[in-house]
Amino acid sequence: MKILVCISVVQDTTTKITFTDNDTQFNKAGVQFIVNPYDELAVTRALEIAEANNGTVTIVHVGEADSEPSIRKALSMGANEAIRINANPIDAQFVAEEIAKIATGYDLILTGRESIDYNGGAVCGLLGAMLNIPSINVVTKIDYDGGLFTFDRDIDGGRETVSCAGPVIASAQKDLCEPRIPNMRGIMAARTKPLQIIEASVSNQAVSYLSYTLPAAKSGVKLIDPSNAAELINILKNEVKVI
Template sequence: MKILVCVSQVPDTTTKITFTPDNKSLNTAGVQFIINPYDELGITKALELNEQTGGGTVTVITVGGADTEPNIRKALAMGADDAVRIDAEPTDAFFVAQQIANYAASQNFDLIFTGRESIDYNGGQVGGMIAELLNLPHVNVITAITVSGNTGSVERDIDGGREVVEVATPFLVSAQKDLCEPRIPNMRGIMTARTKPLQVIAANGSDKRTEVAQFQAPAPKAGVKFIDPNNMDELVSLLHNEAKVL
């Protein structure tokens, strides 16, 4: 299959998040950026699907500046065949979706992966938007996928359970944990990644529909109140009378 995997880079999960003094942007000093963990699952599953059938290609695409290239190379080292970088700051989900949809529209991909959400903005918007822009069916938060001929069988999380759905290619899915274990690049992969094609494309248009007015750090907690482990009646009473949650 010809598969496209959408990738974004995000602050490492251990990052302590702070904002610039004007509260307009993330303070990136000392922050290490990684491939969004859900996108890594998409890359891995795309590779696995093609390895099972012994053919096809996996293209990764990102919208971002030149600073994303180390992570794009990592995706290539995992085994993707080629990469596309659309050279623009990914500040608005619709803008990102439109850039990717513009690229994908002429490429006849059988399958497109996104992550369930990026762990920075947690929006989970881009997959659905790309699907709508390309008029494709899409299945969100998937935990398993097989494709036989042009029929995909996909398991997804639903509220209070899981279900299995069928959908014909081409379609879009967004990866949820449990889909697979992320692949770790081996030395050969890292070496070959250096020479794999990475195409840089200029952004097309600048239709942005949202912007961050300001960021805020969470309010600090008042401090924990310790309760004697032998006095759970006191905890219950505090939860009822003080916190009012019982």
């Protein structure tokens, strides 16, 4: 069983987002970077499946050298090896096109549901189509038995169970598992695990980021007396006209 897990490196969830260079670049100054939370779930479940089926887990990441601590974290969780494709990960299509070049020969490929920076949520479907394999979005459960993968996935207004033989790609949603915390042995071992660096080669970029804006600030809260809370209903009905 060979499993590939695609990880993004993103700003910590508490980050206050600002931009530089005339609002054309995300301001990385003082920002703590982490493995994308959904991708941590993907790594953890991949390791559990690999351990139960005598398999291996490879990590792939499109990013620059500054993301190596996060790649090492995935290795310290237990992954066998990692590949870094050296480029600024501009958007989902660019990332998927780069990963597609190294993604053959795996039984299972996992991504996170979306990255919490650019929120494309598209790499799973893009890679699935590029590799001509089925893609299963937002999975909350993955089992492997007798050559068949079974997934629970979120759908609009519910959940469904699907099954499929490998190779298949799926994107991890919360509830899939509890993220594994690296232990000291894992951290030590990760230092010497293979990390291969490949140069990016996609040139026909599908999407370009031109600029950024922040949401307009609220003009200020109108407080309602808690002893006369019914006034809120009156406002929502007759002023805002939303209910």
